Amino acid sequence: MKTLLTLLLFASALGAYAQTSVITGKVTDELTNEPIPFANITIQNTTTGTTTDIDGNYALTDLKPGLYNLQVSFLGYTTKTLFDIEAYTNKKTILNIVLAQSSESLDEVVIKESPFAKTAESPLSVKTVSANEIERYPGGNRDISRVIQSLPGVSTGVSFRNDIIVRGGSPNENRFFIDGIEIPSINHFSTQGASGGSNGFINVDFIKEVDFYSGAFPANRGNTLSSIMEFGFKEGRNDRVASRFTIGATEAGLSLEGPFSKKKNNTTFIASYRRSYQQLLFKALGLPFLPLYNDAQFKIKTKFKNKSELIVLGLGAFDKFKLNLGANETEDQQYILGFLPYFNQWNYTVGARYRKFTENGNYLLVASRTQQNNENFKYRDNENDNPDALLFRLTSNESENKLRYEQNMLVGGFKLNFGAGYEFAQYEINSTAVIPTDAGNYIASYRSNINQHKGALFGQVSRSFFNSRLSLSLGLRTDINSYNSRMANPLRQLSPRFSASYTLKPGWNINFNTGRYFQLPPNTTLSYRDSLGTLTNKNTLNYIGNTQFVIGTDYTTQSNTRVSIEGFLKLYNNYPFLLDDSISLANLGAVYGVVGDAPANSNSDGRAYGFEVSVQQKLFKGFFGIASYTFAISEFTDKNGDYRYSSWDRRHVFSIAVGKKFKRNWDIGTRFGLATGNPFTPYDVAYSSLISVWDVKGEAQLDYNQLNEGRNSLGQQWDIRVDKRWYFKKWSLNLYLDIRNVLNSTTKLNPDLVAVRDANGNLVVDPNDPTRYQMKRVPSEDGLILPSIGIVIEL
Numbered sequence: 001m002k003t004l005l006t007l008l009l010f011a012s013a014l015g016a017y018a019q020t021s022v023i024t025g026k027v028t029d030e031l032t033n034e035p036i037p038f039a040n041i042t043i044q045n046t047t048t049g050t051t052t053d054i055d056g057n058y059a060l061t062d063l064k065p066g067l068y069n070l071q072v073s074f075l076g077y078t079t080k081t082l083f084d085i086e087a088y089t090n091k092k093t094i095l096n097i098v099l100a101q102s103s104e105s106l107d108e109v110v111i112k113e114s115p116f117a118k119t120a121e122s123p124l125s126v127k128t129v130s131a132n133e134i135e136r137y138p139g140g141n142r143d144i145s146r147v148i149q150s151l152p153g154v155s156t157g158v159s160f161r162n163d164i165i166v167r168g169g170s171p172n173e174n175r176f177f178i179d180g181i182e183i184p185s186i187n188h189f190s191t192q193g194a195s196g197g198s199n200g201f202i203n204v205d206f207i208k209e210v211d212f213y214s215g216a217f218p219a220n221r222g223n224t225l226s227s228i229m230e231f232g233f234k235e236g237r238n239d240r241v242a243s244r245f246t247i248g249a250t251e252a253g254l255s256l257e258g259p260f261s262k263k264k265n266n267t268t269f270i271a272s273y274r275r276s277y278q279q280l281l282f283k284a285l286g287l288p289f290l291p292l293y294n295d296a297q298f299k300i301k302t303k304f305k306n307k308s309e310l311i312v313l314g315l316g317a318f319d320k321f322k323l324n325l326g327a328n329e330t331e332d333q334q335y336i337l338g339f340l341p342y343f344n345q346w347n348y349t350v351g352a353r354y355r356k357f358t359e360n361g362n363y364l365l366v367a368s369r370t371q372q373n374n375e376n377f378k379y380r381d382n383e384n385d386n387p388d389a390l391l392f393r394l395t396s397n398e399s400e401n402k403l404r405y406e407q408n409m410l411v412g413g414f415k416l417n418f419g420a421g422y423e424f425a426q427y428e429i430n431s432t433a434v435i436p437t438d439a440g441n442y443i444a445s446y447r448s449n450i451n452q453h454k455g456a457l458f459g460q461v462s463r464s465f466f467n468s469r470l471s472l473s474l475g476l477r478t479d480i481n482s483y484n485s486r487m488a489n490p491l492r493q494l495s496p497r498f499s500a501s502y503t504l505k506p507g508w509n510i511n512f513n514t515g516r517y518f519q520l521p522p523n524t525t526l527s528y529r530d531s532l533g534t535l536t537n538k539n540t541l542n543y544i545g546n547t548q549f550v551i552g553t554d555y556t557t558q559s560n561t562r563v564s565i566e567g568f569l570k571l572y573n574n575y576p577f578l579l580d581d582s583i584s585l586a587n588l589g590a591v592y593g594v595v596g597d598a599p600a601n602s603n604s605d606g607r608a609y610g611f612e613v614s615v616q617q618k619l620f621k622g623f624f625g626i627a628s629y630t631f632a633i634s635e636f637t638d639k640n641g642d643y644r645y646s647s648w649d650r651r652h653v654f655s656i657a658v659g660k661k662f663k664r665n666w667d668i669g670t671r672f673g674l675a676t677g678n679p680f681t682p683y684d685v686a687y688s689s690l691i692s693v694w695d696v697k698g699e700a701q702l703d704y705n706q707l708n709e710g711r712n713s714l715g716q717q718w719d720i721r722v723d724k725r726w727y728f729k730k731w732s733l734n735l736y737l738d739i740r741n742v743l744n745s746t747t748k749l750n751p752d753l754v755a756v757r758d759a760n761g762n763l764v765v766d767p768n769d770p771t772r773y774q775m776k777r778v779p780s781e782d783g784l785i786l787p788s789i790g791i792v793i794e795l
Contacts, residue, residue: 019727021087023095024059027052027072030098031410033307033357036074039099044069044081044560045621063087065727066665067132069560069619072097080117083560083618084132089727090794091242096235101410102468116554116562116616117211120415120462120471123501124511124552124566125215127151127616131207131234133624138657138671139719139740141248141788143200144210145187148229150657152566152612152628153214155650155675162187162197165648166214167568168608168634169226170586172522177221178202178231179299179311181351181368182402186229188293188319189345201295201317203272205244205255208232215550215568216499216513219460219475220406220417225519225546225572233299233313236268243795249788250278251293271298288327288336293319308356316348325382332778334761335754337382339698341392347372351402361409361416371399380695391696392433394597398523400425404456418459425452427523431597436692448527450535453482457490460497473499479518483526484538493518493543507556514550518543521576524596525585540601542574560618565611572606575636582639583704587647606636606646617658625658625669638707645708651676665725670718677712683753689772691765700753700775715747717783734792739785746783754778 027039035056042049043060052058060070065087073079077099087093117128129147140146145162148154155165163171171191176183184190187197213221213228221228234257241258253274259265279290297315304310321343327333351368377393379386406419432445460475477495481487497515504510520526521541530536552566576585577600584604585596610632617625630653635643652675659669684703687693693701723736756764756774766772 019065019089019729020061021063021065021089021093021727022059022061023063023068023070023085023087023093025057025095025097027056027058027074027097027099029077030100031357031361031408032359033309033362036077036099039072039074039077041097042071044071065089065725065732067619067661070095070097072099074099077101081560081618084130086132088732088794090730090732091237092239094235094237094239102464116556116618118501119218120464120473120501121218121417121460121475121499122213122216122513123471123473123499123509124513124554124564125153125213125550125568127212127214129210129212131204131209134204134207134210136659136667136669136721136723136736138659138669138721139717139738140721141250141738141740141786142204142246142790144202144204144207144229145200148210148212150626150628150655150671150673151212151214152564152614153568153630153632154227155630155632155648155653162200164227165650166226167570167610168632168646168648169570170588170646170648173224173226173519174229175221175224175227176229176231178313178315178351179233180353180364180366181313181349182370183315183349184347184370184372184398184400188295188317189291189321189343198291199250199276199293201274201293201315202231203253203255203274203295203297205246205253205272206233206270206297206299208234215548217497217515217517218417219458219477219495219497220419222421222456222458222477222479222495222517223519225517225544225570234270235301236270236299238265238268245793245795246274246790248790249786250281251276266304267300267302269298269300272296283324283327286324286327286329286333288324288333289321289340290324291319291321293317306356307358308354310355311353312351314348314350317346319343319345321345323382328761331754331757334757335699335752335778339378341376341378342384344375345373360411361407363405363407366402366404366406368402369399370402371397373397378698390432390434391698392431394429394431394433396427396429396524398425398427413463415462416460420458421454421456423452423454425454425523426450427452427527429524429527429597434696436690436696441692441696444531446529446531446533448529448535450483450523450527452526455480469503471499471501475515479543481520481543484541486542487520508553509555510551510553512551513548515548517546517548519546520544521585521600521602522596525576525598525600528597528599530599536599537576537601541576542602544575544602545573547571560620562614562616564614564616567611568609570606570608572604572608572636574602575604575606576600576602577604577639581704583707584636584638584646586636587708604637606634607643608632608634608646619661622661623659624661625656627656627658629654645679647679647708649708650678659721665727667721667723667725669721672716672718674714674716677714677747679708680710680712680750681708682706682710682750685753685775688753689755689766689775691771691773694755694763694773710750712750713748715782716745717741718743718745730795732794734794736790736792738788738790740788741783741785744783744785746781749780749782751777752780 027036037054039052070082137147188199190197211230236257244255246253255272257270260267273296276293279292295317299313302310349370355364378391380389383389402423404421409416428449458477462473464471475497478490479493499513501511549569554564556562579599612630614628634646634649655673657671681702683700688700721738726733764774
């Protein structure tokens with residue numbers, strides 16, 4: 001603490017000297033990339049501003065360091081507001097801006113739109129989050145998954161996971177894109193067959209902004225039912241090499257950016273590497289598990305003279321989860337060590353996007369490769385060197401090679417987007433597991449390898465009418481897959497969608513969207529084979545279907561505040577139903593490891609419906625924040641065809657996050673969240689207590705005849721974050737204190753069912769039944785105070 005105070009005093013003294021900042025860049029047409037001369041750039045709610053020159057370049061000079069909102073306007077274009085643009089003293093802020101033409105011919109009119117971005121294709125169910133909002137979010141600790149959980153329609157499971165649950169859908173119904181290139185997950189230690197994990201691995205240093213879609217998906221995005229996250233990565237600086245060093249409570253990272261050559265600055269790069277050290281913290285705290293993760297990312301952009309550009313990006317992660325066998329003293333530690341597996345995972349994505357600009361639009365070609373490798377294993381008593389003690393081992397390797405072509409045009413006032421996609425996917429799995437039965441245990445093993453050819457066609461047309469008061473958009477998509485004949489029929493996956501938005505009066509809109517969406521079952525389910533090697537599910541699985549209706553209204557004030565209300569209905573069909581457990585796959589995905597590798601058919605239906613209310617305040621006179629309330633019911637059919645609450649039925653979710661920027665670059669923010677407990681399935685006590693079962697599983701088994709009949713208690717959490725920034729001539733410094741769950745609040749969960757141990761740690765046999773262990777209930781809670789002190793240095 002003394003060292004921290006000394007650093008604060010020293011930095012304060014250095015920062016006493018007056019410094020000025022510059023924001024500079026270029027304004028271009030979104031479709032054609034042509035420069036826009038004489039566009040107006042002003043700092044919101046001030047008289048400070050400038051205009052672009054004949055080449056579209058601009059510069060705002062003599063600014064005080066800090067955060068600004070910029071407004072950009074020009075005749076015939078939609079006015080754009082850019083929030084939270086940070087100006088430094090040690091380097092210029094380079095901000096290139098694109099403006100969208102109005103789809104109507106209004107050459108003499110500046111189209112004044114809401115500062116909150118929206119499109120004709122997705123006029124509702126979209127929220128945009130900037131990099132600075134992610135950085136300063138209380139309790140988020142620079143993790144985008146945590147920030148998204150505060151948005152309307154979004155909830156989560158337990159506090160130690162990053163599951164994103166959107167409008168009652170499963171975590172495996174979300175898709176992620178970076179600069180138009182799809183990536184499989186955004187989390188370390190991700191669940192195979194779903195998308196959740198423990199920590200986000202997208203480095204905030206790269207993020208320009210994130211568009212989060214909870215519905216109204218455009219036609220050029222497929223294979224999703226609940227959400228899309230579109231990450232826009234920053235471009236590297238073109239004037240010099242700059243660096244950023246970050247150290248927090250659990251990880252350290254270094255980022256570099258700049259031009260490849262000072263003489264030819266048309267090619268820039270940004271790259272980073274991060275490594276966790278939370279395994280050291282967990283070991284010091286005596287926790288029985290030790291997670292270690294690494295990740296690396298890069299982006300290279302080249303601008304060619306023939307009005308074209310090329311982006312190449314890559315990101316990868318290596319995660320290792322091992323057990324702390326020395327933490328074996330308490331009953332709780334012994335229980336966790338008894339069932340928790342070892343877990344190794346690595347993945348990478350490498351992709352390229354080429355875009356060529358034409359007189360009335362642009363076309364782009366996207367190519368990428370993704371590979372994921374998983375290894376899970378567990379040995380009895382954690383004797384990893386004893387092959388006879390093997391309880392289960394699963395290894396898998398998944399690769400996807402994708403190619404997509406898109407054309408964007410503005411013709412006669414109509415905005416057109418159309419294209420096609422192809423993907424070749426390979427999936428290999430090798431599974432060995434001990435299966436307990438009444439007649440004794442046996443070993444079940446299978447190997448599977450499937451190849452899939454996938455294709456897609458899509459198109460969307462949009463136009464505004466009546467001086468841009470009414471906007472309409474109609475899209476159509478179809479997907480095919482070579483897995484079976486039904487999936488190969490494009491007519492079965494026809495996916496129409498329609499959006500409309502009408503401005504009742506300036507700032508007040510009413511919006512509507514409906515669409516039919518499809519998603520493939522996970523590879524774990526598609527590839528399952530029985531003991532004879534038969535691809536069991538090939539003749540029973542279909543694409544998962546989902547029909548959605550969303551209607552809402554929003555009102556935007558002159559002080560950067562937007563109030564929105566939306567109601568939604570999601571109707572599922574053909575969801576995979578796991579035959580052994582008699583449960584819909586929609587209820588799974590909130591555990592580490594693998595889900596869905598079992599016999600299944602497509603006989604499960606579901607529904608989710610509710611409404612959302614949100615108030616979002618973008619930066620205005622130093623204030624910022626968002627408050628949201630979501631009411632959602634989520635239900636899926638059981639083995640009898642009756643609807644039951646799904647595992648994601650959180651029902652009531654409330655969140656409010658507010659902050660204030662003070663003088664001398666102090667930021668203080670706080671967040672409070674409140675949510676109904678999620679349903680749980682009670683344990684099967686009789687089955688779990690069997691010695692033959694417990695010795696193999698090491699944990700209680702669920703009774704799916706009582707699917708989700710219990711519900712955990714109400715959960716709440718209060719987070720606080722304090723930031724202090726200093727801007728110097730050649731570097732800047734940000735110190736922050738982030739405390740998640742500052743009151744150390746806990747949520748009571750379904751009590752654990754565990755086998756009794758004696759004083760020596762040995763399992764106790766039931767004296768009344770020698771085939772069983774004695775069992776007992778142990779209270780279970782979720783919630784822990786997590787303070788974090790971090791330093792960010794920029795050079």
